[in-house]
Amino acid sequence: MYFLRRLAFTIPLMLVISFLAFGLLHLAPGGPFDKERAPASPEIKRALEAKFHLDEPVWKQYLRYLGGVLHGDFGPSMKYRDHTVNDIIAQGLPVSVTLGALSFCFALGFGIPLGFLTAARKGRWQEYTGGFLALLVICVPALIIGPVLIMTFALKWRWFPVALWGGTWHAVLPTVTLGLYFAGKISRLLREGMLAVLPAEFITTARAKGLGETTVLLKHAFRPGVLPVVSYSGPLLADLLTGSFVVENIFQIPGIGVFVVNGTLNRDYTIVVGLVLIYAFLILVLNLVVDLAYGWIDPRVRA
Amino acid sequence: MMPSATAPWERPGAQRCLRNAPDGNPCLLLLFLLAALLFTGCARRGPRADLVIINGAEPESLDPGILTGEADGRIALELFAGLMRYEPTNATPVPDLAEGWDLSPDRKVYTFHLRPHLAWSTGEPITAGDVVYSWLRVLAPRTAAEYAGQLFYLKNGEEFNTGRITDPAQVGVRAVNARTLRVELKNPTPFFLNLCALPTLRIVPRQAIKKHGDRWLMTRPVPCSGPYELVAWRINDRIRLRKNPRYWDAANTRCEVVDMLPGTSANTALNLYETGEADIVWDKNLVPVELLDVLLKRPDFHSYSYLGTYFIRFNVTRKPFDDSRVRKALTLAIDRTRIVERITRGGEHTASSQTPPGIPGYDPPEGLGYDPAQARRLLAEAGFPGGRAFPSFDYLCDNTSHLHEQIAVELQAMWQRELGIHAEIHKLEWKTYLRAQGGLDYDLCRSSWIGDYNDPNTFLDMFMSNNGNNRTGWKSAHYDELVNLADAQADRAKRAEMLRNAETLLVRDEVPIAPLFYYAGLDYYDANRIKGIFPNLLSVNPVRAIYKVGVESVSKSTPQGAAANLPPAPQIAAH
């Protein structure tokens, strides 16, 4: 019932989000056809704007856009005139999803063990080193990690291609660049979650029962400790699946990550709202999944 | 209540929920990661093209009638032919689909004769009717082509576009028969043949457009009239071109398969070139500026003068910039050499006139140079001795390149030091900047202009009183008169003289703009391996003439297998 209620909320929420995005973007000065070189006569610009219905009031444009979306047509792109938004999303989304899924697995696959280790070995050298490493990757942006990795592994040692997409080898460096930061964050969150649980009585009981330290941690402390990570994973996955601007820019990966930022800067209304809709859908669904997982992991939560 | 000693999930009733709960074993995730990685191996890049060129920004459109970007134009020139095309060595217009033409004595009527047996890549014949269709399409108000102004030189071109005339038959282009085209111009236009080579005037397939409307470029195959046809277009990935065997000059098209890659980051473009994934990089924005002093010394970096100017606009409707002495003072206080040597570092030449030198038949006038003493005198004359009482003013620049910000910082320091006046730098986001500039909502702003064709007209007519590209608020009836007279003038030498007078008024007497430097293009490719590229003012390098030494025009295929997915490292001249 909770599940269905939440799902029913999704549609009106997406409407609200799309309207806000549409409205905000129209609020920003300038339009998609403002160029450094003005056309020879103002009529040309007017004709162009009329062609894309930009001369209509914003609410009317929004309704027209909504009508299109309900038929599955996200509209033409105003910057890439030969493509529709459907074309762009169909080409770019699989790439971003692949890269995002890989980075997510990387982040969890390295973050969780690291976090576990730093919590389990509190006070010893493993904690200090692990903690330091995690903090380091959080402080260094992908803007720097990416080029450094390219310079070392792609240019100097020629292990991987330097940019572009297509094939297993092209995916490695972008995945690491994107995933490192989140691995660090996840490890910190897990460590925190577990340390918060360790003083509880049931842990003492488990230890008193004679269970080994690792079993205690793995079987008893891990599950409540992973809750903050679970909260964080929902939005994280949504962010990753819709592509990262910096990584796609540095590695020239043909995903959709660059389109939200570039679309905003170019006032390409249709593509920004289209991508916002996809992102909103992912966020809402993934948050629902996270909330359900909460109830699963910790039955006390069931409202 | 006593604190519980059992963990929550050990209580009865909780068991059934958790029997199937996984341990969240990270090993499973790593396995999944590995599997997914192998799965991405399915999306391979395919065999490498004969020639890989990093072209510039991703094209907004490949429709030659509506595109406006330089990078877009470079690809459209390969796909669609026109009456004229560019000569590879010096970018002069030479016959393409037209094998010859007759010019009337008053120089207003051209009669073009098309070659025999012209055909689209899909087999249909190309006729003069196609030319008429293409040009009328650009002029049609419905198409809303931003460069329709290039066809305003036709009789009734502007009237048809603005809707004053609705009958397309009245426009000065007519197909006399399948191979003869009659073009009537409004005025004798000495650069009309240059215009015929531009993308806007190229021939588009009416059969495809009538059938598919705006989606005609998304269908495969697209009928192409140029040396190449469009095989694949993956946005932000690459555009693959293949030799069009039905092009009239197909025998001279050197490479079979060409990939045009988009480039957004200068460092990435350089890396792709260094590892041999790209053969040529030809976009001046794709050169890392910090490395220019090292790169220019390398033989594979080719610098050349480019038909573009970087200048400052003054808003002459705002005080104190309505006084030409103030404008001249600010212009004279700029040390252009420092900017060109320290900031842009690409071998640009400092500018005193708006039109870059090198246009055949035109000698630009001398503008204002660097004379801080004279600048201080003029400023004192205008009522601000030593910069006292001079209000703090805004200098607008945009966020598209760090160079603009760096140049702004230098200018701010120069004006402070030499004249004692304070400029506030405003870095605006691109569209906001365009709005501010268009709405005359600025004091000074940075600007640039790239010429479309080799004629000073493309740099000068924008400053006429009613031209939409003026954007300074400067109106001069005398200037308008000079430019209009020059346009109507048939004699080339007299015309050049008139334009020179107009430009002197612009850059020496009234100074609503302050030119800083002329752009320099920078292409990089290994000149020992790649032949057929010749640097020229317009930066036009037809791909049909480019070839790799020692490579037959057959596409190479790389061996399959993960490790061999990388192309072999080439022997480029070492740094």
Next chain:
Amino acid sequence: MTDAESPNRRAWRRFRRNRLAVGSGAFLFSAILLVVIWPLFATPRFASLLPRALTWKPTTLSDDQFRPPDLAHWFGTDVHGRDLLSRVCYGARISLLVGALGACVSLFIGVLWGAIAGYFGGCWDALMMRFVDVLYSLPSILFVIVLIAVVEESFKAWLVRVLSSDAGAAANLLLLFAGLGAVSWLTMARIVRGEVLTLRTRGFVDASRALGAGHPRILLRHILPNVYGIIITYLTLTVPSIMLYESFLSYLGLGVQPPQASLGSLIAEGASQINPIRIYWWMIVLPGLTLASALLALNFVGDGLRDAWDPRSTRE
């Protein structure tokens, strides 16, 4: 058993014992102090007392382009010949403000929002969390652009009228801060809500209610202290995330106005320096190290605070 000591004093005593946290705290405090009072000393009056390298102003151009670090310029110079050390110090001020603002917004708005949503549950929770979802789905860069483009002129005019003409120059910066603050509280709200959801079913909550405690008291005195740990940890994760977002905005050309700088903008400038041919390493390494050391220190302090304040901590 326990002596009559207030929890605050006990926490402070525990904090003092943690040498790493105290050391980092001292480092941070002195760095902040230095960065704040630096402009007062970099004036001609003190020029004779200080070594030359400490007297540069961050906006003075010179002919010494791209000088590596040496005695005259401890951090080297940039493309305009400006001293990098002074730019890093001035930039650190702005970055500190950015981080502090993000932390405050995250702490006050985010924690309260999440706590209220988690505590009341049901309809309130759904409504408040959906609001967070809506804001989260909108691209933050949209906010920043619209805020700056639409509001700047009128905000600037207002500032000049109310404060002084110099304050007008800060308009852009303040709007940037507002844009950054607007996006920083969302994930904190979600995380706190998750924790509070778990905690509100616990025994001590029922006990407090039985004793007659009202909702605010239960929330602030009983539930939130249990969440301090995760709040502090997440706060120490929010500050770097905000500073890096500011760096991303500078990379796009939307950050602080020239000739000002922030650590984020210096790092974004430096990022373009990484190439195989020649790296002006001081342009990227030095601002990066400054940022990294500040954030590391912040993290250790945060850890120490968490250990000191945690009511369930068994360490004494």
